[in-house]
Amino acid sequence: MKTLPIESGLLLAGVLFTLGLISVLVRRNIIFMLISVEIMLNAAGLAFIVAGSRWAQADGQVMFIFILTMAAAEVSVGLALILQIYHHLKTLDSDAADRMNG
Amino acid sequence: MTIYDMISLAPLWILSSAAILIFFSISIKRNHKVIFVITVLSLMADFAFVSTYSIHHLHSIEPLLVIDGFGVFNIGLILLTTLVVTLISYAYFEQREERKEEYYILMILAALGAIMLVISKHFVSLFLGLEILSVSLYALIAYLRKRERSDEAGIKYLILAAFSSAFLLFGMALVYATTGSMEFAGIAAWITRAHEMPVMVITGFGMMIVGIGFKLGIVPFHMWAPDVYEGSPAPVTAFIATVSKGGMIALLVRFFNTLNGYQYTTFMLVFTILAIASMFIGNILALRQNNVKRLLAYSSIAHLGYVLVAFLAGEKLGMEAVIFYLVAYFITTLGAFGILATLSDKDRDAELLEDYRGLLWKRPLTAIVFSAMLLSLAGIPLTAGFVGKFYVIAAGIHTHRWLLVIILVINSVIGLYYYIKLIAVMFDQKQEPRPSQDLHPLVYIVSSVTMAILVLSLFWIGVNPEGMMTLIRSVL
Numbered sequence: 001m002k003t004l005p006i007e008s009g010l011l012l013a014g015v016l017f018t019l020g021l022i023s024v025l026v027r028r029n030i031i032f033m034l035i036s037v038e039i040m041l042n043a044a045g046l047a048f049i050v051a052g053s054r055w056a057q058a059d060g061q062v063m064f065i066f067i068l069t070m071a072a073a074e075v076s077v078g079l080a081l082i083l084q085i086y087h088h089l090k091t092l093d094s095d096a097a098d099r100m101n102g
Numbered sequence: 103m104t105i106y107d108m109i110s111l112a113p114l115w116i117l118s119s120a121a122i123l124i125f126f127s128i129s130i131k132r133n134h135k136v137i138f139v140i141t142v143l144s145l146m147a148d149f150a151f152v153s154t155y156s157i158h159h160l161h162s163i164e165p166l167l168v169i170d171g172f173g174v175f176n177i178g179l180i181l182l183t184t185l186v187v188t189l190i191s192y193a194y195f196e197q198r199e200e201r202k203e204e205y206y207i208l209m210i211l212a213a214l215g216a217i218m219l220v221i222s223k224h225f226v227s228l229f230l231g232l233e234i235l236s237v238s239l240y241a242l243i244a245y246l247r248k249r250e251r252s253d254e255a256g257i258k259y260l261i262l263a264a265f266s267s268a269f270l271l272f273g274m275a276l277v278y279a280t281t282g283s284m285e286f287a288g289i290a291a292w293i294t295r296a297h298e299m300p301v302m303v304i305t306g307f308g309m310m311i312v313g314i315g316f317k318l319g320i321v322p323f324h325m326w327a328p329d330v331y332e333g334s335p336a337p338v339t340a341f342i343a344t345v346s347k348g349g350m351i352a353l354l355v356r357f358f359n360t361l362n363g364y365q366y367t368t369f370m371l372v373f374t375i376l377a378i379a380s381m382f383i384g385n386i387l388a389l390r391q392n393n394v395k396r397l398l399a400y401s402s403i404a405h406l407g408y409v410l411v412a413f414l415a416g417e418k419l420g421m422e423a424v425i426f427y428l429v430a431y432f433i434t435t436l437g438a439f440g441i442l443a444t445l446s447d448k449d450r451d452a453e454l455l456e457d458y459r460g461l462l463w464k465r466p467l468t469a470i471v472f473s474a475m476l477l478s479l480a481g482i483p484l485t486a487g488f489v490g491k492f493y494v495i496a497a498g499i500h501t502h503r504w505l506l507v508i509i510l511v512i513n514s515v516i517g518l519y520y521y522i523k524l525i526a527v528m529f530d531q532k533q534e535p536r537p538s539q540d541l542h543p544l545v546y547i548v549s550s551v552t553m554a555i556l557v558l559s560l561f562w563i564g565v566n567p568e569g570m571m572t573l574i575r576s577v578l
Contacts, residue, residue, distance in 0.1 A: 037268060047272055047276065051279035063274075066230060067229075077241055
């Protein structure tokens with residue numbers, strides 16, 4: 001089996017991470033912001049898997065499973081909060097959820 | 103895992119079993135008092151257990167955790183802080199109609215995460231501890247669901263915390279990809295062998311600093327702090343300002359010392375810039391705040407800047423100063439938010455400057471305690487805050503960080519203005535009957551005793567700091 005060079009794997013992860021980063025900054029809908037953050041987290045997970053395969057260790061995959069679990073916990077709390085916000089504001093625009101400033 | 107490992111991890115076991123116990127006891131019957139008592143007892147039992155560890159206790163559970171003197175001290179600090187937060191939460195939540203029992207589970211889990219953070223020596227345990235802490239905090243911040251701003255604060259914190267976690271993780275992955283180790287010691291060994299740091303490792307550390315800086319709430323990663331402080335319930339704000347930030351500082355100290363990061367000028371420069379920016383921006387933005395919670399948020403940004411000065415000073419004196427400053431800052435912050443929580447009523451927190459006008463004439467004791475806490479934050483002699491600041495300056499001078507020391511002194515003067523302003527408001531004469539509170543007096547006794555203990559320890563450490571200094575010196 002031909003192995004891919006580690007750089008290309010990390011590059012892919014980096015591109016994914018940047019895409020997530022840009023869309024978190026550009027998007028105004030809270031659900032899309034949450035999805036973008038998930039993309040960033042998964043990009044980090046992918047980078048861990050690539051790094052693990054470079055050293056032929058299971059650690060990278062272990063870390064990925066932890067990231068997956070944490071992302072699930074985070075999304076469940078996040079969606080509950082988003083529902084709550086929708087009840088209050090009737091919109092998911094993040095600019096509307098900005099009543100505190102100073 | 104051996105039996106000895108299991109026993110060493112008892113602080114974690116006690117907390118997780120307490121969380122499960124509360125879980126079951128809620129499913130049997132909802133009783134705020136019972137849950138509160140279970141929480142307090144388990145935190146006390148845990149602290150009693152931790153204090154039996156000898157000072158030179160050193161036990162590592164390979165490869166994830168290490169329980170040494172530094173870790174044990176921080177565990178004790180976190181447990182006591184959580185205990186105080188729980189004590190001030192009781193009166194605060196008793197007057198609210200919402201379901202209040204789950205709050206204590208989340209609080210215990212958050213403490214568990216922070217404890218894991220301070221004893222970790224591996225990226226996996228670091229990440230686990232951090233996320234247990236963060237996910238509990240998301241729920242805690244948005245706990246008062248009927249309150250308008252709590253969901254907004256919760257979602258802001260959630261998005262930004264996940265955002266910064268992604269940075270931290272990607273940074274870790276880059277470091278792991280290059281060094282082949284996720285253990286702090288392994289990374290340090292690799293860097294020593296490599297002589298020169300490759301770009302990938304520097305990028306990785308840079309991204310990790312973003313994640314850590316966010317948790318610490320230092321400039322330029324501080325945007326969340328004022329909003330989250332304002333939106334969350336007062337005891338939760340106290341928890342974020344103390345345990346969450348202190349745990350991260352402890353981890354940063356451990357990581358940096360293992361790596362011996364003081365020899366890399368790049369990192370020192372980055373942290374110097376962060377410290378200076380935090381001190382100035384925190385203090386200057388605090389000047390124009392009329393909301394006491396936001397004011398304390400900006401003041402805590404500045405205080406983390408002061409802690410970074412001690413951290414940058416390095417060597418043994420610097421580490422002592424970091425821990426001492428944290429202890430003083432914890433006591434003071436808990437006191438200030440404790441008063442805020444006791445003054446809050448059913449509908450909202452006492453967060454406006456107007457709520458404090460003439461407080462001295464309405465509730466003299468409360469006003470005096472609050473003044474003492476503010477004076478300690480400002481660093482007036484006889485308080486713990488003064489000794490802490492003195493320690494930081496001594497550490498800075500010891501390693502010739504003159505720029506940082508001078509900026510710290512300038513900022514202390516700026517900070518004095520807004521603390522004194524708040525005290526002046528309390529001394530303002532304006533009589534106006536306050537609506538009487540209708541809770542059982544016993545509820546207030548808990549809060550009052552807690553406040554009394556905090557004030558006593560504030561002055562005790564301020565007047566007689568030797569005891570605390572010896573303790574800190576012996577654990578390092």
